[in-house]
Amino acid sequence: MSELRKFIFDGLPVRGMLVRLTDSWQEVMRRRVAAGQDPQHPAPVRQLLGEMTAAATLMQSNIKFNGALVLQIFGDGPVKLLVVEVQPDLSFRATAKVVGEVPDDATLSQMVNVHNKGRCAVTLDPRDRLPGQQPYQGVISLWDDAGRPIERFSEVLQHYMLQSEQLDTTLVLAANDDLAAGLLIQRLPVLGEGNLSAKATQADEDQIGRNEDYARIAILAASLKTEELLQLDGPTILRRLFWEERRTEFDPLLGERAPRFACKCSRERVRRMIEGLGSEEARDIVREQGQIEVGCDFCGMAYRFDAIDTEQIFVDTAPGSSSLQ
Ligand SMILES: [Zn+2]
Secondary structure: OOEEEEEEEOOOOEEEEEEEEOHHHHHHHHHHHHOOOOOOOOHHHHHHHHHHHHHHHHHHHHHOOOEEEEEEEEOOOOEEEEEEEEOOOOEEEEEEEEOOOOOOOOOHHHHHOOOOOOEEEEEEEEOOOOOOOOOEEEEEOOEOOOOOEOOOHHHHHHHHHHHHHOOOEEEEEEEOOOOEEEEEEEEOOOOOOOOOOOOOOHHHHHHHHHHHHHHHHHHHHHOOOHHHHHHOOHHHHHHHHHOOOOEEEOOOEEHHHOOEEOOOOOHHHHHHHHHHHOHHHHHHHHHHHOEEEEEOOOOOOEEEEEHHHHHHHHHHOOOOOHHHO
16 A cells, blocks of 8 residues: 655654555556556656656655645657646646657656756645746756756756755655655754854754764665665665664554545536637537547546537537626
């Protein structure tokens, strides 16, 4: 079963999180097959999407944002798009769009950054967005500070967290068809940090020791091998890595509280989309294709509007109805 475990290292400004998505991740794979889209994505794409899903779940859980966290890569290679969306209750959906050949040993660059035009972004879309309010979007660089492409997605995010949040983060990600998993270790900001103009204080002195604590724990975390993350259960992973560290574990999210697959698509949303096309274009599609069919890339659901359904949409918004204005 899927699980998410949070813990802190006693007396140290270091926290951690471990996520293992099993049934919920398998559901993403199953939906894709059920949708009749080419049976499966190539293996490296499945792995990358799984790693992104684990990472997005950790990020949402880390910031507890009241809205959707969306992690996206817009690729310039054979993989055009990867999207993961995680809600505050940790329900998530994920999809990828692949148009070209992806070799089994493809690197991140070979998939999404062939011409150095790949883009990665994280979007925070508040649940109760005010009219005119834009979602927050952060650009995640696919390059390191020396301008070289980064080839592991975990390192892409580590680099981002350090650059944008000034947070030391260690991230280990792994995914196959059965499991998407991730371990995150983060140094908590301590008082006075970032205040460069301030003179060194006792607190700063203390912080040096604390950084050493983080460094030690980060080395332990980074020693976790992909196979171990994929094969061992949560408690075993944490015990083996941190058996010498005093750790307090919070109530794990298991069962119904665990991260799970859920899609937000609905017939009503598709109806509004068709409405947005306008009656002329919608009727043209019905004339040409007999109906309007819209498939959801996330869950495989197909929504069909025949001629009568389509007319109904525009009857509902006929003159006199305010939604036409
Ligand atoms: Zn859907």
